Amino acid sequence: MSTPTRPTPRLPRRAASPAPAATTPGRTDDYLRFTAGFRRLTRIDLDQYKRAQMERRIRSFAERRGEPDLGRYLRRLQDDHVELEAFLDRITINVSQLWRNPEQWEVLRDRLIPELAGTGSVRAWSAGCSYGAEAYTLAALLRRQAERGRTFRAEVRGTDIDERMVERAREGRFTAADARDAPLAELRAHFDAEPGGGWRASPALRKLTTFVTGDLLRTSAPRGGFDLVLCRNTVIYFNEDVRDALHARLAAGIRPGGYLVIGATERVADAASLGLQPVQPFIYRKTEA
Template identity: 30%
Template sequence: MTPPEYEYLRKVLRDRSGLDLSADKQYLVESRLLPLARKAGLSGTGELVEKVKSGSTSLTTQVVEAMTINETFFFRDKIPFDHFRLSIVPEMLRARAGRKSIRIWCAAASTGQEPYSLAICLKEMGDALTGWRVEIIASDLSEEVLEKSRAGLYSQFEIQRGLPIQMLIKYFTQSGELWQVNADLRAMVQHRQLNLLHDFSQLGLFDVIFCRNVLIYFDQDTKIGIFKRLAKAAEPDGVVVLGAAETVVGLTDVFKPCPQRRGLYRPSSVPAMHSNAYAIGNGPKLAAMAGV
C-alpha cells in the first residue's frame, strides 16, 4: 500500500465510521486488511484500495468493519456495572415507579458482552423488577458483530474474560466447545445496526445509555457531534455511562459529571442524582450482587 493509498483509506474510514487513524498507523491498517484482500482473491492491500476507489460498496463496508475496534468482554472494567446495579437502577426504580418501564441503550455493543452483562445484572435483581418493562437495545456499526451477539455464542476464552463462574452456570448452556447465552437472557436484548455519526433519533429516548470505549477513536469535532445527539436521546434525568478514558469535560456542556462517580454523566438541565441513590446498601438483593 502506497502512502497516497493509505491517506485515501484514512479518509474513507473517518467519513464512514469516525475512526481517526494517525499517519503512523499504516502497518496496522495493512495487517487488518491483508486477510480481507486475500479472501476477496486480490493480490494485496493496494488492489483492495483500488476496488474501494472503484465504488465497491460491499467491499468498502467490509473494510470499515475490519478496521472497527471490537475489543470487549463481560463486565468490562467492573465499576460501571457496580454503578448500574447499586445506584443507577435503584434510582430509576424510584423515578419510573409511575410508568414501570426502563429503556437502556448500549451504543457500541460489539459482540454483545456488555448488553448481556447488563441483562444479567437485571436478572439478579429478581422480584424488584416484577411487573416492569425493561428494554435493552444493542447497536453497532458492524452487522457481523451484531450477528454474533444475536446468537450469544462465545468461546471458552471469551467466557473466561470477566464472567464469574456462578453466572456462567446460571445463564449459559454449553454447546460443543462454545457457551450460549440462555434464551430468556437473549430475549432481553434487541439489536440494531447503527452508525453513531448519523442521526439516531428514531431509537427514541433512553433512561440509561452505555457508550463506552468507542469515542476515544474519534476526533474532537466528531465527539462533540455525538455528545449532542446523545443528549437528545437521553431522558432529562437519564444517565450516560462513558469509558474510563472518555469525558465530556472540555468538549461540551450538554452533560455534566455525576459527583464522585467516574464515567457517569447527566444531561446538564437537571440536578445530580440524590446522594442516597449512590449508597452501597440499597437492600439485601442489591448488596448480594456485589460479587458480579
C-alpha cells in the same frame, strides 16, 4: 530582508531527505482515495477516526498481505470477500467481554439500575455494542433486579456499524475467554453452558435485547428516548470533534434523570453544556434542566 549588493556564490544543491511515508503528498492522496473507496464499498467512514493511528494500521496490514499499494489493495477488497472480512476484522474495534470493567458494573448493579427500576421502566442503549457482550451483561443485571421483587419494564437495544457483529450479537454466543471475568454464579443464572467452555445467553436474556446495524456517527437516538446509555471504549479512536459531536447526540437521547456511562479511558469534554453532571468516575447523570 535586504538584497545582496554582489553575487552570492552558488552552492551545490543538497538532496532533500525523504519525508515520512505517511506524510508524503502522494502517499497521503492514495490514503484519502482508499478511504473514499472503502466508504463507498462498506459505508464505513475511516476519515472520522484518528488519522495517524488508522493510516498506520491500514498500511501495515496491507503490506503484510503482500500489497503495499493502497489502490491495488482496495481493488482486492472489492473483488475478494474473504480478504474484505479479514480487513474488517483488523480495522474495526471488536474487543469486548462479559462483565468487562467489573467496577462499573458494580455501580450499575448497586445504584443506577435500582434507581431507574423505581421509575417503572428501564430503556437502555448499548451504543457500539460489538458482538453483544455489554448488552447481555446489562440484560442480566436487569433480570437480577426484577428477581428482587421490583416490577418494571426493561429493554436493551444494541447498535453497531459492523453487520457481522450484529448478527453474532443476535446469536448471543460467547467463548470461555469472553466470560473470563464474569461472576460464575451470574453466568450459570443467565447463560447456558455450551461444549468447549462457551456460553449462550438464555432465551429470557435474548428476549430483553434487540440488535440493529447503525452508525453512531450518522444516526441519533430519539430525544430523551433512553434512561441509560452505555458507550464505552469507543470514542478514544475518534477525532476530538467527532467525539464531542457523538457525546452531544448521546446526551440528547437520554431523558432527564437518566445516565450516560463511558469507558474508563474516556472523557466528556464539556459535560455541563450537554446537561450532564458527573456522579461517579466515567458516569454522568442527565440534569432535569
